[in-house]
Amino acid sequence: MRVVSCNSFGPLTDLAIEERDPWPLGPDDVRIAVSAAGVNFVDALFVQGLYQIKPPLPFVPGNEIAGVVSEIGADVTTLQVGQRVFTNVGLGGYASEVAVPAKRAVPTPDSMTDGQAATFTQSYSTAWFALVKRARVSAGQSMLVLGAGSGVGLAAVDVGRSLGMTVIAAASSAEKRAAATARGAAAVIDSSAEDVKTRAKEFAQELTGDGTGVDVVYDPIGGAQGEQALRALREDGQFLVIGFASGAIPQLPANQVLLRNRRVTGVDWGAWVGRHQQENNEMLADIVAAIGDGRLSPVEPIAYPLDQAAQALQDQLDRKIVGKTVLVP
């Protein structure tokens, strides 16, 4: 099988394409011929040694994959060869095949392409976990989404709109803003040229009649934009800390949290999954059902050949990606 191997932490260009022996297959495992491996921002952090967890070297990056079952272990009764499935492997996804316990492979619904199946889990679980389980939003509330053309941002636009929220989307390019509008954003802000706080309040006035601000800020970017967005929250508004794609952890001023009784809520979906596997499975089933009946519509990702993993990750870091990316072995 072919893999993308990280043999030392450092530049993305050091990633190597290697041939490896196939994974051994246990009696409860299935082998999956990967048709799409989802690319996530965090994969680039892993490869550069910039993530808080550093895997033992060498490792194969990539968590999300979709493909077709090519072999089943002796005791597997739930899946068949030829069946389309998707799964999260933690690491090892940037490969032409993976082997996982059968119970971790989920049949891909007909409503989803392999590209969507390989890219929706992390982005939609994060958005759903943030809005439903952490913020406990309700229909009619307003939300400002930063980085709204990104993986987790676009998912938040889609999930928020499906829950009946009024979504204001901030993104740096016209293409990203158009993607947010297509997923149901009621208004867009050009974060590269406009003042996000001022524009968010103007749109809140226009769309909800409350010019004091929005109910929720969803921030996967951090830095100065995150600090500004905190000031766009109305009374009892919630700031959701999702990530720091800008590379800077925002220094949220406590006086701005005190004013208007605002709240700051942490969102760490990845760590939560480890402690709440069953609840996460139920959440994933809810998301899959919502995609199946058309309430949610994940983007069709941009495809790169597996051998161009370094370029795909670099384009992600360079903010060129609208929506999601997959590697195709």
Ligand SMILES: NC(=O)c1ccc[n+]([C@@H]2O[C@H](COP(=O)([O-])OP(=O)(O)OC[C@H]3O[C@@H](n4cnc5c(N)ncnc54)[C@H](OP(=O)(O)O)[C@@H]3O)[C@@H](O)[C@H]2O)c1
């Ligand atoms: N909390 C959780 O459970 C959780 C789960 C998944 C991901 N995350 C985190 O969420 C963040 C975004 O992930 P993602 O998959 O959505 O990434 P992505 O698709 O690459 O999007 C990141 C967005 O951040 C914006 N950005 C601003 N400054 C940037 C910079 N210097 N470099 C790169 N991007 C910059 C860009 O939007 P504009 O061009 O519009 O500014 C870009 O579209 C990451 O930090 C990731 O680790 C958190």
